[in-house]
Amino acid sequence: MAHLAISCAAPLIFSACVPYPHSVTRNPAIEGRVLSAETGQAMVGARIELNIGSDESWRYETRSDAEGRFAFDEHNDYRLFALLADAPRCGTTLSISAPGYQTRHCIWMNMHWCSSTPIKLPPITLQPKHIAVSQEDSTEDLWRCIESAKEQAH
Numbered sequence: 235m236a237h238l239a240i241s242c243a244a245p246l247i248f249s250a251c252v253p254y255p256h257s258v259t260r261n262p263a264i265e266g267r268v269l270s271a272e273t274g275q276a277m278v279g280a281r282i283e284l285n286i287g288s289d290e291s292w293r294y295e296t297r298s299d300a301e302g303r304f305a306f307d308e309h310n311d312y313r314l315f316a317l318l319a320d321a322p323r324c325g326t327t328l329s330i331s332a333p334g335y336q337t338r339h340c341i342w343m344n345m346h347w348c349s350s351t352p353i354k355l356p357p358i359t360l361q362p363k364h365i366a367v368s369q370e371d372s373t374e375d376l377w378r379c380i381e382s383a384k385e386q387a388h
């Protein structure tokens with residue numbers, strides 16, 4: 235018991251610390267759909283990479299199905315200590331790529347831990363490499379992805 239008191243003493247100065255095993259969400263369930271910006275058709279086999287960065291980092295990868303859909307299950311991590319305040323930020327990066335198409339990134343941040351609220355993203359379109367994407371269109375599309383994810387994560 236003395237070890238727990240010593241381990242928790244420093245965090246108690248700045249925040250509440252509870253020594254008990256508990257589950258922390260690494261990432262919520264995330265689902266979406268990938269479409270071709272040129273044709274509007276589903277992108278089969280697009281590579282979707284999910285990177286989570288908090289006090290630790292995790293990486294997951296999947297492929298879109300015949301309808302362009304993809305999903306990541308919720309993942310949890312088990313901890314001994316629960317910080318009830320001043321929890322680490324959680325940065326989420328979703329990267330979508332396919333041969334012959336420009337890679338898309340969607341990035342959002344939660345201020346305290348990763349949200350456990352499931353996220354359903356709006357359709358994500360990939361632009362063929364031979365078509366130039368204006369900075370305005372790219373920024374608008376990125377913001378649509380970020381705002382949708384942030385609204386659902388809070």
